Amino acid sequence: MSVVVQVCARCAARWPVLGSPAQWCPRCHGVLLAPVRTDQHQPPATRGFRWIARSPLRRSGLAAEAPKAGPTPHYTEIPRWGLHDHVESPSARRDWPELLAGKTASFLTLTAGLYAFAVIAELGRYAVLLRNRTRLIDPTLLAVSDIAVFLGQAGGMLLALLSGVGGVCWLLRMRRRTFARAKTSDPRTPTEVIVGCAVPGLNLVMPGVYLLEVIRRDPRAVRLVRAWWSLWVFGAVLVVFNWFWRSRPGLQAMADGVLLAAFTALVASATAVLALMVLRRLEGRTLKGAKEPVTRWVIATGPPPQTDAEKAAEKAAEKPAEKTSAAGDREAVAP
Secondary structure (H helix, E strand, O other), X not given: OOOEEEEEOOOXXXXXXXXXXXXXXXXXXXXXXXXXXXXXXXXXXOEOOOOOOOOHHHXXXXXXXXXXXXXXXXXXXXXXXXXXXXXXXXXXXXXXXXXXXXXXXXXXXXXXXXXXXXXXXXXHHHHHHHHOOOOOOOHHHHHHXXXXXXXXXXXXXXXXXXXXXXXXXXXXXXXXXXXXXXXXXXXXXXXXXXXXXXXXXXXXOHHHHHHHHOOOOOXXXXXXXXXXXXXXXXXXXXXXXXXXXXXXXXXXXXXXXXXXXXXXXHHHHHHHHHHHHHHHHHHOEOOOOOEOOOOOOOOOOOOOOOOHHHHHHHHHHHHHHHHHHHHHHHHHHOO
């Protein structure tokens, strides 16, 4: 026998309908759903009522007056309150540290080239001094020698300074990327790295430490960093020794100072080349800037395939043995 009941939407209690349907559950005061017969498998998904919103004025009998239709809203001119196209100038969007970091390799290449030119200019100056012992020097040749020495030494110093600034920016970028790949934070702040690379005395020790901290199991890179580090310190000592040597009086001391300047420029050029090698190695590139081929080691499942030379050598070794066995067969068959 089926009975008409109402199901509570909150506590799922069933209440028989005795007369008109109820609205609230006597137990939990939840909303009762629409009446349903007990022989149905599921209770109705909709409630047995709907909400109707009426104005308080209309409910109290005070009808609100309808607003009078006014003119259609419009603009007397083009609105200027939005949709502005803010165009930034290209110079405002430039990231100068990132730009300098990308130019570091070019700066190092030019530095090495200019210091190599300075070596040739200093050796030419020394040859002029040797010739001047017995003959007078043409003023034009002397002026060319002076200009060459100035361009090599001054240009090398300027580009070495740019290489140092770019190298610090590149080091900060490399440390940021390395620690980001390792999903760790850099233990050193950018200010600490800049101070360690810029303060005289500290810049002979700390740059090598900062570079070794970003090397991940690469023995060749470690050797390159140590070689550059040693040459960097040796070059700094040479600069100080050169400065003291030039304070000595005498023509021979001046001539020896020219040779010492040539050797110092040679060391500076080699230091720039080693710095470029370190930069390329940590970036995974060759010295020319191309991507290095990736070596992938796999487990060998069989013998290695023979090359064409090995196959030809094996065939050549088998032919004499076949001739010898054929000759032995003929001897055995002969009466």
